[in-house]
Amino acid sequence: MNVPSIAKQFGVKVSKQKKIQKGIYRIVTTDGNTFSLKRMPKQVARFRWIDQSLLRVRRKGSHLAWRNPQTPEGHKPHAISPKGELFVLTPWISGRKPSPHSLKDMQACGIALARFHKAGRANLMGTFDNSEIGTWYSTFSSWERSIKNKISKAKKNRYSLPISQFIKKNGPEIIGYSISAKTLLQNSGYYTFRRNPRHMKVLCHGDGGPSNFILNDKGTYLIDFETLHVNLRAYDLYRVIYNSCKDYEWDFSIAAAILDGYRQVSQLNMDDYKLIRVWLRFPFSTYLVLSSFKRFPLTQSRLQWALKSERRIGPFLKKLDKYAVRNSSKNAGH
Ligand SMILES: Nc1ncnc2c1ncn2[C@@H]1O[C@H](COP(=O)(O)OP(=O)(O)O)[C@@H](O)[C@H]1O
Ligand SMILES: [Mg+2]
Missing domain, CATH: 3.30.200.20 (Phosphorylase Kinase; domain 1)
Structure with missing residues (x-):
């Protein structure tokens, strides 16, 4: 080049x-x-x-x-x-990446995300708006289909023996998480907000996380906008939480710091938390590894990492629910 x-x-x-x-x-x-x-x-x-x-x-x-x-x-x-x-x-923005070890950094990311959403909200007019608000269910279904496909391949021993065995053994558990995510979606109010998203509809960065924020003494910068699209704000919050927690043992204090930061700028209500929960429950890490994406090669150790993640998400979501009860605005927030 x-x-x-x-x-x-x-x-x-x-x-x-x-x-x-x-x-x-x-x-x-x-x-x-x-x-x-x-x-x-x-x-x-x-x-x-x-x-x-x-x-x-x-x-x-x-x-x-x-x-x-x-x-x-x-x-x-x-x-x-x-x-x-x-x-x-x-x-080029000089500065440093935020560290999930620093709750102050994570809070700064939450603040920057909320400001970005606030600034982008007034600009959503027009029909060609790249919205993905309506695609949640079909996205989960297509990912689930892809996982099921890999499980059938494992049943035919199309992978190396240990990988085939791993997928066969843990397939039902993984599909269980996917079904849970779809059930949570049905019960989340999504179908109402999909029709009438009101304040929840924002311009989403689409891939927020430690590698796409840069901190310096002028503030918190966002970079890397290939995934920019319109969605419910819960999607972007999920994305930042996922990217920040996945390699840090799903320590809920990281997510709490991100949400604390976000709420310094904009209130969140119970519906937002329910929508965040839906995405977190989908076995996305396993989906990535089974699909053998660039940064997630299909190896036994990666599969083990992903399954461990999925198992941590249950307790993580309980903590999120408690956080939501303590920190929701009653009126359908701003
Ligand atoms: N404008 C920029 N200022 C500072 N660092 C940058 C900039 N663009 C890219 N980088 C660095 O390069 C890395 C990869 O760039 P990024 O645009 O995020 O690519 P990718 O789409 O592969 O994630 C970033 O995580 C960041 O460390
Ligand atoms: Mg990036």
């Missing part, structure tokens, strides 16, 4: 470049500014929507790593590589 020639389309000259990972480069320009150059695997129409939504949100004061159209290099929304791939040039 020819980084300097793509950067040139934004009118900047590269003096240093460093590959962060596939399709993401940190570049320093000849006049000393630092940027990230990233491939966006999106269609142009979707990209335009993301771009316009983010510019509006930032005008309301959210801290985001996104182009600044007032600067020469931020004038152009995107570049196109010779292969036809879309690239964005974004100011």
Whole structure:
């Protein structure tokens, strides 16, 4: 990939470049500014929507790593590589990743997420709004189908012997969690909010978590907007909680700190918590490992990690319920 020639389309000259990972480069320009150059695997129409939504949100004061159209290099929304791939040039935010070990960091993430939601709420007019509010049930069904598929493959011993045995033995438990998630969904009020989402409908980051926030002395920045879409705010809260707790033994104090932060900006009501619970109960970690996604290879140790996670989520949700009783606004909040 020819980084300097793509950067040139934004009118900047590269003096240093460093590959962060596939399709993401940190570049320093000849006049000393630092940027990230990233491939966006999106269609142009979707990209335009993301771009316009983010510019509006930032005008309301959210801290985001996104182009600044007032600067020469931020004038152009995107570049196109010779292969036809879309690239964005974004100011590099210096700072550090929040640590789930620090409740103060987690609280800062909750505050930043709530501010982002607040800023994005007024901008949801229009029919082409990339909403995923209506897709929850079908998403769970399709993931469940995929898990069942892997279980049938295991029954035919299509994997290595230990992996096939593991999946056969624990398949019913995993499917049980998926059924629980669907039952929780039916009883969550989702079908009412789906029709009339009111204040719950927000612009969602879509993949919040420790690796997509950056803290510095100016504030808490959000980065990485490929998954930007419209959804009920519970989805984004779930995502941040999942990404922050999954590698930290599902320690509920991490989630409590995120929620505490969020509530400093916007109230949450019982319905929000019920909707968060639905997503947490789906056996998503197992789904990821069984699907053998990039960062979740299908190995026995990964399967064990995922099952251990699923088993911790039951007690975690009990704590969430207690938290919800203590910290819900009675009136359907703001
Ligand atoms: N604009 C930026 N400022 C600071 N760090 C960045 C920026 N863009 C990317 N990074 C760093 O690179 C990592 C990967 O970038 P990200 O856009 O999150 O890619 P991915 O979609 O693979 O998660 C981030 O977790 C962050 O550490
Ligand atoms: Mg990221």
